[in-house]
Amino acid sequence: xxxxxxxxxxxxxxLCLVRVHGEVDLSNAQDVAAAxxxxxRQEARRLVVDLTDTTYLDSAGVALLLRLATxxxxxxxxxxLVVPFNSPVRRVVEFTGLxxxxxxxxxxxxxxxxxxxxxxxxxR
Amino acid sequence: xxxxxxxHEALERAAGELEERVRQRTSQLSAxxxxxxxxxxxxxxxxxxxxxxxxxxxxAQQVAHIGSWEWLIPQNRVSWxxxxxxxHGHAPQAFPVTFETAVExxxxxxxxxxxxxxxxxxxxxxxxxxxxxxxxITRPDGAERVLLGKAKLRVGPNREPRRMFGTVQDVxxxxxxxxxxxxxxxxxxxxxxxxxxxxxxxxxxxxxVPAGGDMRVGGDWYDVVQLxxxxxxxxxxxxxxxxxRAASTMGQVRMALRAYALEEPSPARVVRRLDxxxxxxxxxxxxxxxxxxxxxxxxxxRFANAGHPPPLVVEAGGRACYLEHGLAxxxxxxxxxxxxxATFRLTPGSTLLLFxxxxxxxxxxxxxxxxxxLARLAAACDDDVDALCEQLLRRMVGDDVADDIxxxxxxxxxxxxxRLVVRLPAEPRVLAPLRQTLRRWLREVDxxxxxxxxxxxxxxEACANVIQHAYGAKEGGLEMDLAVRxxxxxxxxxxxxxxxxxxxVDGGHGLPLLRALMDAVKVxxxxxxxxxxxxxxxxxxxxx
Numbered sequence: 001x002x003x004x005x006x007x008x009x010x011x012x013x014x015l016c017l018v019r020v021h022g023e024v025d026l027s028n029a030q031d032v033a034a035a036x037x038x039x040x041r042q043e044a045r046r047l048v049v050d051l052t053d054t055t056y057l058d059s060a061g062v063a064l065l066l067r068l069a070t071x072x073x074x075x076x077x078x079x080x081l082v083v084p085f086n087s088p089v090r091r092v093v094e095f096t097g098l099x100x101x102x103x104x105x106x107x108x109x110x111x112x113x114x115x116x117x118x119x120x121x122x123x124r
Numbered sequence: 125x126x127x128x129x130x131x132h133e134a135l136e137r138a139a140g141e142l143e144e145r146v147r148q149r150t151s152q153l154s155a156x157x158x159x160x161x162x163x164x165x166x167x168x169x170x171x172x173x174x175x176x177x178x179x180x181x182x183x184a185q186q187v188a189h190i191g192s193w194e195w196l197i198p199q200n201r202v203s204w205x206x207x208x209x210x211x212h213g214h215a216p217q218a219f220p221v222t223f224e225t226a227v228e229x230x231x232x233x234x235x236x237x238x239x240x241x242x243x244x245x246x247x248x249x250x251x252x253x254x255x256x257x258x259x260x261i262t263r264p265d266g267a268e269r270v271l272l273g274k275a276k277l278r279v280g281p282n283r284e285p286r287r288m289f290g291t292v293q294d295v296x297x298x299x300x301x302x303x304x305x306x307x308x309x310x311x312x313x314x315x316x317x318x319x320x321x322x323x324x325x326x327x328x329x330x331x332x333v334p335a336g337g338d339m340r341v342g343g344d345w346y347d348v349v350q351l352x353x354x355x356x357x358x359x360x361x362x363x364x365x366x367x368x369r370a371a372s373t374m375g376q377v378r379m380a381l382r383a384y385a386l387e388e389p390s391p392a393r394v395v396r397r398l399d400x401x402x403x404x405x406x407x408x409x410x411x412x413x414x415x416x417x418x419x420x421x422x423x424x425x426r427f428a429n430a431g432h433p434p435p436l437v438v439e440a441g442g443r444a445c446y447l448e449h450g451l452a453x454x455x456x457x458x459x460x461x462x463x464x465x466a467t468f469r470l471t472p473g474s475t476l477l478l479f480x481x482x483x484x485x486x487x488x489x490x491x492x493x494x495x496x497x498l499a500r501l502a503a504a505c506d507d508d509v510d511a512l513c514e515q516l517l518r519r520m521v522g523d524d525v526a527d528d529i530x531x532x533x534x535x536x537x538x539x540x541x542x543r544l545v546v547r548l549p550a551e552p553r554v555l556a557p558l559r560q561t562l563r564r565w566l567r568e569v570d571x572x573x574x575x576x577x578x579x580x581x582x583x584x585e586a587c588a589n590v591i592q593h594a595y596g597a598k599e600g601g602l603e604m605d606l607a608v609r610x611x612x613x614x615x616x617x618x619x620x621x622x623x624x625x626x627x628x629v630d631g632g633h634g635l636p637l638l639r640a641l642m643d644a645v646k647v648x649x650x651x652x653x654x655x656x657x658x659x660x661x662x663x664x665x666x667x668x
Contacts, residue, residue: 003350003351003352003386004352004556022352022353023556023559025552025555025556025559025584025588026552026555026588026591026592027552027553027555027556028552056559056580056581056584058555058581058584058585058588059585059588059634059637060588088577091577091578091581091641092581092637095636095637095640095641096636096637
């Protein structure tokens with residue numbers, strides 16, 4: 001993984017929490033996407049990507065989140081983002097219309113507490 | 125009576141004559157004898173001298189590992205000197221030699237070259253020197269030797285080939301030493317960065333000069349590592365000793381430093397881990413090193429020094445001082461404590477100079493005299509960093525390089541009057557250092573924090589677009605020009621490529637994002653490339 005960013009993950013049953021630290025740009029977006037992909041286990045139903053410690057995110061980073069959302073949707077998994085109000089990446093998230101596609105919370109607790117019970121189990 | 129007297133006289137005369145003849149004969153014989161003896165003695169002397177000379181020649185051949193040979197061509201008779209037999213791994217005069225048996229020892233490829241040289245010489249039919257040839261033979265015990273052969277051809281009155289003679293030198297050892305030297309040199313060269321990273325807002329220059337004259341290769345090295353968070357790590361070091369071993373130790377230390385540097389933000393911890401590595405794995409080597417981490421944004425420098433000459437800082441005004449803090453023992457001492465760490469602030473326009481002792485050490489003067497002289501010369505020099513390195517090398521050591529020298533200079537560019545122009549290769553890896561420079565610029569032009577974030581993102585997007593779309597698979601450059609006019613930041617991003625239509629999800633966001641972030645966005649595309657102009661007021665107040 002590049003020196004610019006690193007990814008930490010935490011598994012809580014069917015919940016997978018991924019924290020992205022550092023800066024995500026064109027140079028490392030693919031690496032970050034791959035690292036997030038590795039963190040999501042077979043049994044995970046919900047994925048929360050926490051951008052609280054992300055200090056820079058460009059449109060390549062936004063694109064990676066959109067691709068991730070599409071992929072998870074196809075597998076009937078749920079994705080939520082955490083972007084605090086004062087985050088340096090707040091504006092790029094808003095200006096690219098990301099919240100229209102992926103639910104964005106400002107606090108991690110809210111993202112973790114939110115359970116979408118309407119999602120059925122994986123048909124497999 | 126008279127007759128008797130006469131007879132007696134005659135007899136005496138005859139006897140006298142006889143005696144005289146005998147005397148003459150005897151003296152003649154003795155002269156001949158003496159001459160003969162002299163001749164015999166002379167011959168013996170000549171023979172002895174000849175044998176002595178032959179012996180000396182044989183000894184000389186043995187010492188120099190040079191053998192000689194002669195080939196009488198019409199008779200196809202070859203004679204080898206004793207040493208030539210030894211070179212081929214045989215006892216002197218062990219077997220009779222012909223041209224064919226001589227070539228049998230040579231490896232196939234080289235034998236063909238020798239034959240073709242000889243054939244060409246015989247065809248040319250005239251007195252001549254054959255081309256000197258380096259070739260390999262295999263001894264009966266399987267050992268391979270490298271030989272250097274020289275030969276001459278002599279022809280008779282009708283230009284018919286008469287004899288060929290020559291020398292053969294065993295150059296295996298020399299070849300090995302040369303090879304080892306070449307490997308060490310290649311290794312060392314490959315271990316120095318082949319180019320320094322391009323860091324916007326920072327000037328970097330480096331020099332490595334190997335010791336002149338002899339065949340030694342040293343263990344001096346330097347490195348520049350791009351670290352997380354827009355920091356940059358600078359290292360310079362010296363492994364005691366020369367040759368392959370020093371070069372390979374240097375390589376291991378350099379690689380370890382790169383790995384540790386990415387994990388450990390603290391220079392003291394990096395140095396401590398290197399100390400443990402050298403102590404436990406590399407044995408008795410002594411390695412000196414100074415390692416610094418520069419925050420390009422703030423100019424803060426943290427460093428630790430393991431027994432290396434102190435870095436020199438030359439301020440823009442010309443004041444020079446050595447960074448003598450943060451000193452620890454050389455690596456390899458397995459020092460139990462965490463080495464000291466020191467900090468200082470590198471102001472824009474100041475120069476940080478790292479070097480190895482070859483630059484300041486002279487046989488005829490103490491090292492502190494060299495350090496004083498370096499500080500004086502560096503303070504008086506107001507060139508760019510590249511010319512500075514050149515100047516210092518020339519004036520400190522001239523042409524007589526007794527020891528290896530490595531030299532590394534770094535200078536943050538002062539961002540005068542709010543104008544900043546950076547030219548970089550259009551590659552993704554330049555984006556992070558570019559942001560670091562932008563952050564510095566935004567602080568220096570007093571941009572409000574939210575404005576700074578917007579400009580940072582907009583410039584990043586504009587450059588990322590160039591990197592992704594301007595050149596396709598080809599290499600190219602990008603130029604970013606930043607200026608402030610009437611409280612508004614004006615950014616121009618230029619490339620010389622031809623844009624393809626952005627495709628897929630990624631491409632869709634760039635331009636709309638720019639328009640959302642900036643007060644004005646203009647894009648001009650032409651045959652010479654594309655220019656993107658961005659404007660944003662520096663005073664606070666969110667636009668969106």
